[in-house]
Amino acid sequence: MSAALLARLREIVGDDRCLTREGELFAYECDGLTLSPKRPLAVVLPVSAEEVAAIVRACRALGASFVPRGAGTGLSGGAHATEGGILIECSRMNRILEIDAENRVAVVQPGVVNAELSAAVASLGLFYAPDPSSQQACTIGGNVAENSGGPHTLKYGTTTNHVLALEMVLPDGSVQRFGNRIGEGPGFDFVGAIVGSEGTLGIVTEATVRLTAIPQAVETLLVLFEDVVAACRAVGRIIRSGVVPAALEIVDRRTIEAVEASVYAAGLPTTAGAVLIVELDGLPVNLTGEIEAIRAACEAEHCQAIEIARDEAERKRFWRARKGAFGAMGRLAPDLYVHDAVVPRIHLPAILAKVCEICDRHRLKLANVFHAGDGNLHPNICFDRRDPDELARVMAAGKEILEACVAVGGVITGEHGVGVEKRDYMHLVFGAADLDPMMRLRDAFNPDGLCNPGKIIPTTRFCVESNPKARGYDAVPFE
Amino acid sequence: MSLRAESGAGRAAAQGTARIDVPGASVERIHRPADVAELAALLAERHAKSEAVLVCGGRTRLAFANRARPLAAAISLEALSGVDVFEPDEGVVHALAGTPVRTLQQIVAAEGWELPLDPPGDTATIGGTIASAATGPRAHAFGRVADAVLGLELVGADGTPSKCGGRVVKNVTGYDMAKLYTGSFGSLGVVAGAWLRLRPQPAQRAVLSGAAPRDGARFERARESARSASARAFVWNESPTDAHAELLVELGSGEAGLLHDRERLARDFVLEPAAPDAVDRLRDARAEAASRHPIGLRARVLATRLGEMREALLAAGFELSIDLGLGVLTARSGEAPIDAEGLLRLRERAIACGGHASFEWLPAAGFDALDVFGEAPGTRALAAELKKRFDPRGILNPGRFVMGS
Numbered sequence: 001m002s003a004a005l006l007a008r009l010r011e012i013v014g015d016d017r018c019l020t021r022e023g024e025l026f027a028y029e030c031d032g033l034t035l036s037p038k039r040p041l042a043v044v045l046p047v048s049a050e051e052v053a054a055i056v057r058a059c060r061a062l063g064a065s066f067v068p069r070g071a072g073t074g075l076s077g078g079a080h081a082t083e084g085g086i087l088i089e090c091s092r093m094n095r096i097l098e099i100d101a102e103n104r105v106a107v108v109q110p111g112v113v114n115a116e117l118s119a120a121v122a123s124l125g126l127f128y129a130p131d132p133s134s135q136q137a138c139t140i141g142g143n144v145a146e147n148s149g150g151p152h153t154l155k156y157g158t159t160t161n162h163v164l165a166l167e168m169v170l171p172d173g174s175v176q177r178f179g180n181r182i183g184e185g186p187g188f189d190f191v192g193a194i195v196g197s198e199g200t201l202g203i204v205t206e207a208t209v210r211l212t213a214i215p216q217a218v219e220t221l222l223v224l225f226e227d228v229v230a231a232c233r234a235v236g237r238i239i240r241s242g243v244v245p246a247a248l249e250i251v252d253r254r255t256i257e258a259v260e261a262s263v264y265a266a267g268l269p270t271t272a273g274a275v276l277i278v279e280l281d282g283l284p285v286n287l288t289g290e291i292e293a294i295r296a297a298c299e300a301e302h303c304q305a306i307e308i309a310r311d312e313a314e315r316k317r318f319w320r321a322r323k324g325a326f327g328a329m330g331r332l333a334p335d336l337y338v339h340d341a342v343v344p345r346i347h348l349p350a351i352l353a354k355v356c357e358i359c360d361r362h363r364l365k366l367a368n369v370f371h372a373g374d375g376n377l378h379p380n381i382c383f384d385r386r387d388p389d390e391l392a393r394v395m396a397a398g399k400e401i402l403e404a405c406v407a408v409g410g411v412i413t414g415e416h417g418v419g420v421e422k423r424d425y426m427h428l429v430f431g432a433a434d435l436d437p438m439m440r441l442r443d444a445f446n447p448d449g450l451c452n453p454g455k456i457i458p459t460t461r462f463c464v465e466s467n468p469k470a471r472g473y474d475a476v477p478f479e
Numbered sequence: 480m481s482l483r484a485e486s487g488a489g490r491a492a493a494q495g496t497a498r499i500d501v502p503g504a505s506v507e508r509i510h511r512p513a514d515v516a517e518l519a520a521l522l523a524e525r526h527a528k529s530e531a532v533l534v535c536g537g538r539t540r541l542a543f544a545n546r547a548r549p550l551a552a553a554i555s556l557e558a559l560s561g562v563d564v565f566e567p568d569e570g571v572v573h574a575l576a577g578t579p580v581r582t583l584q585q586i587v588a589a590e591g592w593e594l595p596l597d598p599p600g601d602t603a604t605i606g607g608t609i610a611s612a613a614t615g616p617r618a619h620a621f622g623r624v625a626d627a628v629l630g631l632e633l634v635g636a637d638g639t640p641s642k643c644g645g646r647v648v649k650n651v652t653g654y655d656m657a658k659l660y661t662g663s664f665g666s667l668g669v670v671a672g673a674w675l676r677l678r679p680q681p682a683q684r685a686v687l688s689g690a691a692p693r694d695g696a697r698f699e700r701a702r703e704s705a706r707s708a709s710a711r712a713f714v715w716n717e718s719p720t721d722a723h724a725e726l727l728v729e730l731g732s733g734e735a736g737l738l739h740d741r742e743r744l745a746r747d748f749v750l751e752p753a754a755p756d757a758v759d760r761l762r763d764a765r766a767e768a769a770s771r772h773p774i775g776l777r778a779r780v781l782a783t784r785l786g787e788m789r790e791a792l793l794a795a796g797f798e799l800s801i802d803l804g805l806g807v808l809t810a811r812s813g814e815a816p817i818d819a820e821g822l823l824r825l826r827e828r829a830i831a832c833g834g835h836a837s838f839e840w841l842p843a844a845g846f847d848a849l850d851v852f853g854e855a856p857g858t859r860a861l862a863a864e865l866k867k868r869f870d871p872r873g874i875l876n877p878g879r880f881v882m883g884s
Contacts, residue, residue: 103781103833147651160655161626176857181833182779182806184623186852187862187881188667192625192658196651216708240568242591242679283708285735289682342647346569374649414649422652429652433641437633437668438654440868444861456653 002041002084008058009044009086017045017092028087031069032134033077033421034335035385040067040081045092049167049175049205052088056203057173059086060450067452068199070110070142073134075338076419078146078198078455085453088203090141096120097206104211105164105181110141110204114148117209126211129156132415133323141204147196149415151247151322152279154373156212158415160195167206168194171451181208193441198417199452201445215281218246219291220315224304227273228252228368232348234276235372237297239345243290247279248373255325255367255380258332264324266317272304276372277322325369326380332365333382337394341402343410345375354404355379362397364390376414377405402428418456426458499533499553502841502851503546503878506533511558515632515640515671521554522669522874523638529872533879534665536577536607539600539766542840543611544664544879545851556606559671562586564646570677571629571646576606576670583675592677595621599766606670612662615762616712619705619804620731621678625661630674633660636667636870646674659865666880667869681711681731685741686757687750690723691715695786700747701726702785705803708732709740712758718798719813726750729758765800765809772798772811775839776825779807784832791828795821806834819846826853852881 010018019025020042029037041064046052059066065085072079081087094111101124108117114135118127131150132138138148144166149158156162165179179191194201225231231250238248251259256268256275268275276298280290295306309315329336343351352368355377359366365382379401383394402412406428413422426435439457498507512518525532530551535541537557560577567590574583580603584594597615598608607613609631612624621627630644643656660667691697698715705713709732717724726748730740744750754760769775776797780788785806792799792808796815801808822838829836838851855862859882866873866884878884 102783105781147655149649153649157626158649158651160658161622176861178855178858180835181781182835184779185835185855186837187855187858188663188865189625189658189661190855190858190861192655192661195658196655213706236568239570242682244679283732283736283739285739286733289733289735342645342649344566344569344571344647346566371649375647376649409646411645411647411650411652413652414647415651417651418653426653429645430642433639434643435653436639437635437641437643437656437869441654441656441659441865444864444868 005058005062005064005086006042009042009055012051012054012058013044013046019043019045028069028072028081028089031072031077031079032075033080033419036077036080036420038081038083040087041084043087043089045089047092049169052090052169052203052205053173053175055086055088056169056171060171060173063450065450065453068141068145068203070139070145071113071137073138074142074146074417074419075340076413076417076421078417078419078452079142080420082453090203091139093205099124101126103181104213105208106211107206107208108140109206110139110144112140114138114140114143121211122214125214127214128209129162129212130159133326140207140209144195144204144207145197145199146415146417149371149374149376151249151371153371154248155244155246160192162210163191163195163207164210165208166191166194166204168202168204170202171446171448175205179208183210196417198419198455200442200455202451217284217287218279218281218315219287220309220318221278221291221294222307222309222318223276223278223298224269224272225274225276225301226304228352229349230301230303231274231276232352232372234298234301234303235348236346237300238278238294239373241293241297243280243293245278245294245373246281247277248371249277249322250368250370250372251275251277251322251325252368254332254365255329255369256321258328258367259321259325262324262328262331264320264328266321268321275321277318322369329367329380329382332367333384335383335385337381337383337398338416339377339379339381339398339401340413340416341377341405341410342414343375343377343405343408345373347408347410348372348375351377351405351408355401358397358400358404362393364393364397371414374414375410399425420455423454423456424458426456499535499538499541501533501541501547501879502544504548504550506550506553508552510552510554512554512556513558515559515634518554518556518559518669518671519634519638519640522634522636525551525874526637526872529874531874531877534669534876536604536610537579537600537602539598539603540607540611540613542769543851545883546847546878547876548878554669556604567592570679571648571674572677573646573672573674574605575672576604578605579603580605580608587677588680591680593680594675595627595678596624597621597762599762601763605673605675609661609670609673610663610665616714616758616802617729619713619802620711625658627675628657628661628673629676631657631660631670632672633668634671636872636875640671644674648676664880665876666866666884667875669875682733683731683737685730685737686753686755687728687730687741687744688753688757689726689748689750691726691748693717693721693724698724698786698789702782702803704744704747707740707743709736710804713803714758714761715801715803716761716799719793719796727753727757727761761800768811769840772813773842774812774817774822776810776822776836777807777839778810778825778829778836779805779834780829781833782806788829788832791825795825819849822846822849850882854882
């Protein structure tokens with residue numbers, strides 16, 4: 001089967017875009033989740049929807065599973081290959097096909113890099129709003145698969161709020177379009193269901209996305225607090241004040257220390273227990289009043305200092321601390337487990353204290369940098385995977401953190417997705433009756449389960465009988 | 480302009496009757512479950528007997544449907560009502576499906592929040608609004624119904640309760656099932672409750688109206704003005720026989736922002752303060768116009784093609800109420816006769832303008848073959864597969880949704 005499939009794939013894309021050598025496959029063993037690598041049989045690099053469709057049909061004909069992949073920046077293993085399956089890498093489908101400035105719409109191939117789309121439309125006074133931290137590398141196709149968010153989700157929403165239409169190769173190898181340029185058509189909202197489906201319903205080959213007008217004015221504030229809990233309380237006050245900032249981000253002391261010791265150094269005082277970055281945008285005449293409301297909320301929580309960016313350079317400096325945080329954490333330990341969970345914002349102070357307690361108890365080094373305005377935590381656990389005992393403690397702490405978040409009404413992922421990382425934690429949020437409609441949806445698109453098997457829907461415990469579609473992805477070390 | 484005001488007498492009378500009439504069917508047996516368990520038991524029983532049911536809320540949108548296949552009973556969710564969680568510090572609320580939208584709006588407004596739903600009709604319910612994705616002029620600021628839905632509780636066709644989404648404002652835990660259920664007109668499951676995201680009330684609000692010449696240049700200028708930062712609703716009302724159009728604008732912002740936008744609008748239009756509830760009254764009048772206008776059509780097209788679609792509808796004799804910022808044209812038939820083929824041509828025009836058109840209501844005779852929603856090209860098989868997997872015995876609102884699902 002393997003030889004026949006590889007021969008067919010080479011017919012479709014040619015030898016140079018069908019990777020099979022050990023050294024080539026090594027680079028595709030995982031995405032941003034590095035703990036459970038899987039080696040595909042081959043990686044193919046299509047350049048068109050027709051090629052993707054032909055690849056899918058070839059896989060189906062021989063019963064091989066296939067997994068779509070963008071830039072591989074995902075953190076939940078959604079783009080992990082299955083053992084012996086085919087990885088379909090879409091990054092070479094990277095053309096911006098159309099920009100319709102008047103209607104604020106862009107049509108792009110899935111391999112277009114997120115930040116490059118915004119750069120391409122900036123001169124028109126527009127930008128693409130979803131801005132995940134990996135936006136310099138991640139692709140629109142990957143963003144669609146994961147329903148990616150980012151710091152500015154608070155005001156602008158996640159990817160789902162910005163996707164109007166999709167072209168997709170269905171798991172049967174047909175090419176289908178969903179939606180239209182106004183984002184509203186007859187029938188079921190297939191676009192809404194596909195966004196965030198982690199590549200399990202098909203392979204997106206074109207996306208029509210909404211562009212947003214660059215705001216007339218932006219004000220960025222850097223607020224220092226004695227500790228992260230006080231910063232969280234200030235976030236609660238801001239939410240209640242009626243002001244909707246574009247972003248509300250918290251960086252804790254350990255992260256500040258890592259950033260300041262790195263190439264991302266932004267001149268933040270390492271004496272602060274936490275930094276709250278507040279970004280406001282909109283009409284210039286409105287921002288003065290909003291700044292005062294933010295100031296009042298932060299002062300009520302005894303902030304140490306408030307700085308307002310004086311110019312664009314200073315604004316970028318503030319953001320450098322936030323966006324460079326994950327890279328800077330490489331200084332703290334060889335490995336970093338970036339968790340992702342969401343709680344109701346009113347529970348942020350208590351859950352932060354709980355997360356710290358959990359990591360202290362497990363003797364783990366914790367750094368927090370997160371989207372506080374959305375209640376979206378990113379507890380970052382620094383560790384060394386070569387120490388099996390420490391790895392076990394990382395996993396145990398991660399599970400406890402998720403359980404604590406769910407216990408206060410939260411969920412196990414806000415923007416990284418379920419993938420394989422959290423697949424077997426789905427039961428913390430959903431029972432079998434809740435998962436059943438999800439399986440019905442998946443099976444309507446992907447009835448034989450060859451498209452990105454083993455992701456999202458649990459395959460262990462109570463669901464093992466009902467989900468035989470995890471071929472090649474049954475054993476995951478996330479327990 | 481006649482779309483501006485009409486009493487709700489027709490709707491009130493319909494609610495008083497024991498019989499519910501919908502396109503293609505009537506039903507006299509009406510169940511009113513008081514809790515989710517009762518709703519689940521009702522559906523399980525109907526599923527076991529393969530008996531079809533009509534599911535309804537405030538009955539404001541029952542006419543907007545294809546012809547139903549035979550119905551054994553109706554399930555009205557009006558008794559499944561109440562707000563059980565409201566967290567003013569979080570800006571999130573949970574309500575049961577039968578809760579009237581207006582009631583919920585009042586509850587959250589008392590704490591400085593706004594429910595970003597704007598369906599027509601005083602009796603519109605949370606469940607009905609979600610099921611039909613009903614919007615109004617304020618969708619300009621509020622966005623889609625789905626944008627407000629954080630999580631849902633549902634009861635499946637076989638009576639199995641389930642939930643999707645959650646109560647937090649950001650969530651990618653599993654498939655976004657709420658998107659699929661929202662706007663599916665109860666064809667995949669019955670919405671029993673919803674977690675909804677609120678938005679802060681604007682610090683200040685202004686409602687303005689005025690007349691404008693009905694020429695294309697002025698229309699385009701109004702369309703540009705609708706992109707104003709603080710616009711919540713921006714409506715252009717006109718009839719083919721009127722000399723002038725009416726502009727109705729609702730702004731919401733901080734004091735300085737409001738002043739800024741008012742001054743900007745004043746450069747192009749003479750607008751005077753209007754009644755605070757003028758947008759509400761217009762929204763409801765548009766929905767209640769069935770007694771005087773045999774055909775109700777709603778089109779949405781690209782901003783740059785709005786003028787073209789407007790011309791086509793005016794030429795066909797329709798009165799128009801156009802949400803300029805949304806590109807939505809609410810059209811009500813006038814004196815000029817139009818047949819099914821004429822309506823389909825208007826739908827084709829809307830599609831050519833990058834959008835779509837649906838028929839909100841139609842005369843009882845002569846239009847039976849029309850699919851009021853239209854068809855998304857190529858999705859018929861997938862839609863049928865989805866319906867079959869969610870409602871294998873076809874008991875939920877059979878025939879009423881798109882492509883007869």
